Structure formats: structure tokens, C-alpha cells
Amino acid sequence: MLTRPEIERVVAAALAEDAPWGDVTAEAFVPAAAQARAELVAREAGTFSGGDVFAAAFALTDAAIAVTVHVADGDTFAAGDVLATVTGPARGVLTAERIGLNFVQRMSGIATLTSRYVAAVAGTGARIADTRKTTPGLRAIERHAVRCGGGHNHRHSLSDAVMVKDNHLAVLTTAGTSITDALRSGMQSVPHTMRVEVEVDRLEQIPAVLAAGVDIIMLDNFALDDLRTGVALIAGRAVVEASGGVSLETVEAIAATGVDVVSVGALTHSARAIDLGLDIRVDAAPEAATS
Template identity: 50%
Template sequence: MTNPLPRILIEPIVRAALLEDLGRAGDITADAVIPATATTRVAFIARDPGIIAGLDCAAIAFALLDPTLALHIHIPDGSEVHPGDTIATIEGNARAIVSAERVALNFLGPLSGIATATNFIAKSIAHTQARITCTRKTTPNLRALQKYAVRCGGGANHRFGLDDAILIKDNHIAIAGGISSAIARARAAAGHLVKIECEVDTLEQLAQALRAGADAILLDNFTLPALREAIAMINHTAIAEASGRITPQTAPAIAETGVDLLSAGWLTHSTKVLDIGLDFLP
């Protein structure tokens, strides 16, 4: 079970989405068509197999429009679903339910898609020591939610921002005058709890990063033979992360080289939405 995000982190994001959808006059369709006192009962139904993530977002969307709505979760975040499964039911004021429906699904579908894609990779490399991790390639203002979805799928999180770890990449290296210089400067500036990771493109650069004492190495676009050689060079003295060309097809072979992490930006920016519908119940 994945620990839920604090409501205080989620609510402003969901509130902003509702304000965008309600516009300047509210849901004029629901107000015109549905009597103010009408009640109904609906259910989130899975139409694809996958892993659920984002139910708290959906719950908050409904609660913000009408706190008296009753939402009952049958299949919690991080759980597997199959087509036809009832994920959750909501009952209460009909206007509030139909007005919150789209915002709720706009969180639940994409976040469940991220969890599903992550889980597929996680299962494919479960026979190794490696873990699949996301990156900072997230939708602006949705990073916390998308990284939560990765955890729901059995993945790990990379940096949450620029301030929680030092990651020296090619542009940093070029401007600093080389790998050794960049790592030395980073080490002098880093606090005692801040890890330093360095991106390398070649085995020669890897040797430099290891001599300079990097805590983690990002092995970018290495071939499988080069990855195996790199792992032998690192020899457990630093965390080894493989990046580039990580797909469901390539992940198992990359993980089998002995790397600790596989990072893939597409998990949070290019995954397919999990098809979930909101169906009315008799």
C-alpha cells in the first residue's frame, strides 16, 4: 500500500482544476437540466486492466462541490483492476456529481495510466536488483501527483526538484571545465545530507567521476556491453543508474547488467491514460 499524499498538497491542485472547469457561471448544463434536489448513485468502473492511482484527487473534487457526497472506495490506490471492476461508488446530490465528474476522471485516468506503465516495467525487472524510477519530466504543477502515481505502480522517485540532490549533467560539466572540477565544486558546496550524482556518456568519463568521488553515476545511453563494463568499474562504490532507451522491451536486459536504477522520463509525460468510466447505477 502506497502512503497517501497529505490532503493539503492535493486540494489546491484539484481546486484549481474545478475553478478552470466551472468558469464564470458554474455548470450551466447541470443547473438547467437537473433539479436542485435530485440525488443519484454512480460508480467508477475500470474499462482497461491496470493499477489505480488518484482516488484521493477524485474524492476531493466531489467533496469540494458538495461535502455531503458519500464516496466509498472498493479498490484502493496501488491495487490491480480488471475491466468491469467497480473502483468506487459515489452517492448524493446529482448536480454536484456530474459537475465534478470530468475533473475527477482527469486526475484518475492519467495517474492510473502512470501507475500501470510503471508497474509493467517493475514486474519485468523484478528478477533483478534494479528499480524503475521517474524523472523531473513531469507536467508543471502536477509533479507530486505524478510521482505518487509512480510509487503506486511499484516504482521509485528520482529528484523532486533542483533543491534535493545535486545532479551534474553535460552542460554543468562543460561550463565547469570538466567532471573533476564540477564534482569538486559540488562537494565543497553540498551539505552533509546532499548526494552528488554525475552523468557520464563514456567509460573514460565514468573513470573520472569515480576518481572524483561521485555518490551516484548516471550512465546515459550506454550499450549493454558498455553497461556491464561500467558496473564492473563501479564495483558497488557508487549507485549506478541507467538512462536512455528504457522501454518495456529493453528494460529487462538493461536491469540484468547489474544497474541499481533505470530512469525513464516517459513514465510521467507520455503514458496512455487508463480508461475509467463513471457509470450511473440504478
């Protein structure tokens, strides 16, 4: 769930970056009393995400601006659809325009790409999950966008789940300790409420990892035949995740091997922003209209 404090944190930082000492153009050239009406219009089809974030960009700029979002996060839209309406003081609308667009275009791009991956694996039983390959400081909103597209979130941070990767295993077994013993030793300090995932990069590692009693095994960069063999070896004794080299062209075949989860870094690190525009009409200031 994307919370109001998370939204305000990222939006306030973006606004401060974009107008640290105010919007000198709007202040010099736009009358203080001028009012504006703007429509957020889709230039292409997609899946929507970021309505609350878009609205916050205007609300934090000027509380007198009103934003009405016409679609819900997760809804699909077509080119030409009006997704939101913005009304209020023109200076504030113009100041917040780029930040509001940046967020909603980025988030809708992630949601749209995620929805394509989800559609590609429909019927396989596998779920699509994101990774920690997110933009620093923007993880909460990018992961919200993944959920809007029908995907699932992996661990949120290094603090909320154990994931022993290949580099961890290399360090753990340097002194000659077996993978099983090293994992069992580390798991003694892990709370019973926390799941443990281990990444393997070859089939030969699976029995030793299974013997430690872990919850999830990630098969990293496995060929399709090896994925099928890995799923058979694990035989339901742990959740099986596939990762590495996943694309829209390969994801269906990967999911069809019987894995439970396919994690895709591209959902957040390679999503293209959706083309949305803010069409603005500025009304004359009242004093100018009656002079």
C-alpha cells in the same frame, strides 16, 4: 506520501479551470433537489491510483457528496470491477465527474505502466525510478502514481538533490578545469546530508567522476556492453543508474547489466490513461416524485 494540501491544490485548480463561473448546464437543466448515484467502473484491467484525488474532486465541488472507494491505491483490478461509488446532489456529481475521471484515469495509467516496468526487471536487483519529466503542476500526484505501480521516485525537484548533467559539465570545464577538480570544488558547498549524482555519456568520463567521490553515476544512453563495462569500472564505489532510451522492450536487458537503478521518463510523459467510466443514475427530485 501524497498529502491532503497537495491533493486539494491540484484538484481545486482543475475545478476552477473547468467551471470558472459554475456549471451552466447542470444549473439550468438538473433540478437542485435531484440526487445521483454513480459507480466508477473499469473498462479494462490495470493498477489503481488516485482514490483520494478522485474523492476530492467531488468533496470540493459539494461537501454533501459522499465517495466510497472500494480498492486501495496499488491494487490491481479487472475490466468490469466497480472501483468507487459516488452518491449525493446530482448537480455536484455531474460538475465534478470529468475532473475526477481525468485524475484517476491518468494516475491509474501511470501506475499500470510502472507496474509493467517493475515486472519486467523482477529478479535483476534493479529498481525502476521516474524522472522530472512530469506534467507541470502535477508532479506530486504523478509521482504518487509511480509508487502505486511499485516504482521509486527520483529527486523531487532541483532543490533536494544535486544532479550534475552533461550541460553542467560543459560549463564547468570551459576554462580548462578538470572534471574531478570542478566536481570537488562544487561539492564543498553541498551539505553533507545531500547526495551528489553525475551524468556521464561515455566510459572515458567515469574514472574522473569517481575520483571526485560522488554518490551516484548516471550512465546516459549507453549501449548494453558499455553498461556492463561501466558497472565493472565503478565496482560498487557509487550507485549506478542507467537512463536514456528505456522502453518496455529494452528495460530487462538494461537491468540485467548490473545497474542499481533504471530511470524511465516514459512512466510519466508517455503513460496512456486507463479507460474508466462513471455510470450515473439520477433520481427524481423529491418534490417532482410526489406531485
